[in-house]
Amino acid sequence: MSNEGNAKEKFITTIEKFIALSAVRLSDDVMARLEEMRKAEDTPLQKSLYDSYFKNFEMAIKLNRPCCQDTGLLQFYIKAGTAFPHLDITAESLTEAVRRATVSVPLRPNAVNYFDEKNTGDNVAERSPWIDWEIVPSSQDMEITVYFSGAGCSLPGQAKVFKPSDGLEAIIPFVTDAVCGLGINACPPLLVGIGLGHNIENAASLSKKACIRLLGTKHPHPKGAEMEERITSALNSFGIGAQGLRGNQIVMGVHIESSARHIATRACAVNLSCYTLRRGIIRFKSDLSYELPTYRGISL
Template identity: 50%
Template structure:
């Protein structure tokens, strides 16, 4: 394949993958929902989980989106400096969204700010967003693609705490967000928490935390302990599926952190909903790919 064909082939692969994971949830999310269903004892909670499973079954069978809100598409790319198509990736990502919008199809979710019109294409000024991590001396690409729905994006909050607020202040902040806005985001939730210096450094980490597979833990023991404690605390609110009460509120709590200024604690929260449409795909230098998040996917 020449370069033009390679670009086209990768664009098509990503477009098909976006269409696929808009209909089929990642393996870890499906497994967790089944686990949580077994814990719920009230008829209402059990019924809601069963309806979610029926929804998933029909989405696959009828080739329909898992949720009507197919979100704004966001890319989180870890790209090697020697990946052969590194110069073309922004265009490849953008064109894959354009293509998926027509062929998946995806709901039109891109409104130009200030001019206030829907582009009808799911792309616009600085959209889709791309978060880049450059990997030196690598010739590979590993990318998470996420459908940021409106309901699960709305609880997002960030602020900078006084240092004296300590990690208790971080926990208070997260729990305030969960008790105020958690039910709006179609629980059970995946809660991403970023801890850093400022609002923007904490915010991007809180979103990256949502890309981590369920069952993963922060490598810092104290942060991992906080993940477990926050899980228990948010579960104790008893949001249940769709916020209509139940034994559990969350699929998990993930914390990502960075060293901070001594005078500040930046903290941010992002939430993912039960229909957490996140796809992880890895490309080698010859552009062969592995779909990591959905083991049975065939594009």
């Protein structure tokens, strides 16, 4: 095999193993937050639910199986250095890695082509896996975030364009309705991603970027950070806990990502992730060596 062929095979197999890791094991920040939440619970019902969650995580690792049967559709969020030497083969390598991982992990085949209404059987279909690109100037590296987009947490997604006169406060009931409506079925505790911008698609895109942001981080603007805290407190005051049953913690976090709005619009989108927030990050160097910042002490 040529050097180019060797590099491509190495890239594909590394991504395939990374997909497997992220399907089986939650990232360090997610596990740490769930541990905190488990300790904060004081009712037998909620304690037993968290115990079952952690038993599930333990068994997933022991048996090397996905920690939820709905392994979703795969989405990749890429920060691509302009000098990363494997840019040309990145999309095809991700696609092939998904195809292989569907068999080797295994992942549930979830991808249905919209108009054919047929499951392709390998999670590769029209614009699936979904790939989102950000270009990083003067860098030889590539950072890839994988996200497993399950159905339970995708169904409650909402987006709306408000009038500026509705005020920033208008997003609060919009978000709480989304979370306390279909969100209850999405296996709480939830990570709530809110995108604020000028139109539907930019708000929706930001809401998913909010979902993949590391837990423990805040919106950089003080008012954005304050709104994250206010919505977290409001949602956690509703008396709903793990699995949508009685409790005090329906959310593990509320993240807002924002962009400028048009003078005459105020767009908001909500995206949720369930307690099995399967989001992992891998960083490649130009020689395809890698690090796993969300999985300390683990190698592929």
